[in-house]
Amino acid sequence: xxxxxxxxTDFSKNAWHALRYALELYQKDHCNFYILNAFSAKxxxxxxxxxxxxxxxxxxxxxxxSENGLAKVLDVISLNEYENAKxxxxxxxxxxxxxxxxxxxxxxxGIEMIVMGTKGKTGSRKKIFGTVSxxxxxxxxxxxxxxxxxxxxxxxxxEIVFPTGxxxxxxxxxxxxLIDLARTCNASIRVLHVFTHKKFNKEQHNNKKxxxxxxxxxxxxxxxxxxxxxxxxxxxxxxxxxxxxxxxINKKHLLFGSLLTHPLVKEIGYNTKVPLLAMHDLRNxx
Numbered sequence: 001x002x003x004x005x006x007x008x009t010d011f012s013k014n015a016w017h018a019l020r021y022a023l024e025l026y027q028k029d030h031c032n033f034y035i036l037n038a039f040s041a042k043x044x045x046x047x048x049x050x051x052x053x054x055x056x057x058x059x060x061x062x063x064x065x066s067e068n069g070l071a072k073v074l075d076v077i078s079l080n081e082y083e084n085a086k087x088x089x090x091x092x093x094x095x096x097x098x099x100x101x102x103x104x105x106x107x108x109x110g111i112e113m114i115v116m117g118t119k120g121k122t123g124s125r126k127k128i129f130g131t132v133s134x135x136x137x138x139x140x141x142x143x144x145x146x147x148x149x150x151x152x153x154x155x156x157x158x159e160i161v162f163p164t165g166x167x168x169x170x171x172x173x174x175x176x177x178l179i180d181l182a183r184t185c186n187a188s189i190r191v192l193h194v195f196t197h198k199k200f201n202k203e204q205h206n207n208k209k210x211x212x213x214x215x216x217x218x219x220x221x222x223x224x225x226x227x228x229x230x231x232x233x234x235x236x237x238x239x240x241x242x243x244x245x246x247x248x249i250n251k252k253h254l255l256f257g258s259l260l261t262h263p264l265v266k267e268i269g270y271n272t273k274v275p276l277l278a279m280h281d282l283r284n285x286x
Contacts, residue, residue: 002032003026003029004112005022006034007019007034007114007116010098015116016073017150018116018146032088038101038102039063039065059095062095063095071091077089099132106142117133148275157187160243160246162192164211166203166207174281175214189218190220195225246274249280250281
C-alpha cells in the first residue's frame, strides 16, 4: 500500500528543507509525493479576484512561474540523487490560497500526511511560525501536518515528545499517526506531563491507562515536570534530551488556539530546532 504525502512549497529554502525531511522520513515506504504550489497575484487578494482569470496576462505569468518552479524542484531531486525507487513524484500547480489548495488536494488525493516548512519566503526571522503554517495546522483539521524548521536535522526521529495533561480522554485513532510514525522510525514516545496540581484525579488516571494500552507495541515512557509553565517545561525537556520531534493533539479553540496565535509562541524555542507533528481532536466536527 502506497502512502500519499503532500508537500506544499513556495520554493523557499525552508520548503526545500521540509521536502528533504519528508524524503528521509519515508525512505523505506512506498509513497506518492504530491508537490503543491498555490499561486495568486503577488500584490493583494483583491487583485487576485480581478486579474487572475485563466487566460489573463497575470494569470498566465504566475502559472508559468509556478510550473517552472515545480519543474526545477523535480530537477533538483534528480540531480542530488534523492530519487528512491519506492517514491513517485507528482506536481500540482493551482491558482488558489495555500490553505484552500491544501484542503482540496487532501480530499482529492486521500492525503495522509502534510509535510511543510514553518515559514516561507516572506517569513519574519522573529517569528517561529509563519501565518501559512499556523493556518494549515488550525484549518486543515482532517489531516495531520508536520512542520519542519529550516535548521531541523534531516534524520529519522528517534525520540518523539508527546505533552499531555491527561485531562481529555484519547481515542486510539487520534493517535494512529503518532504510533505509525514511531513504528516506521523505530522511535520512542516520551509522554510528558507538566504538573499543575499535586494529584491526578480519577479521570486523569484513566486517561493515562488508555495511553498505556494504545502505545503497547512501541517503546514509550512517562515523564513529569513541575514548577514551570508548559512552554518552558517542553523546551527544557526537549533540549535536555536532544529529542527529535514534538507531537500534539490540536484541540480546537483550546490548545493551539492559545499556543500558536498567542504572543507566547515566541517563547516556544524548541520549535526552532525540531519538527512539530500536529494531529487533531476527532471529537470536533470539521
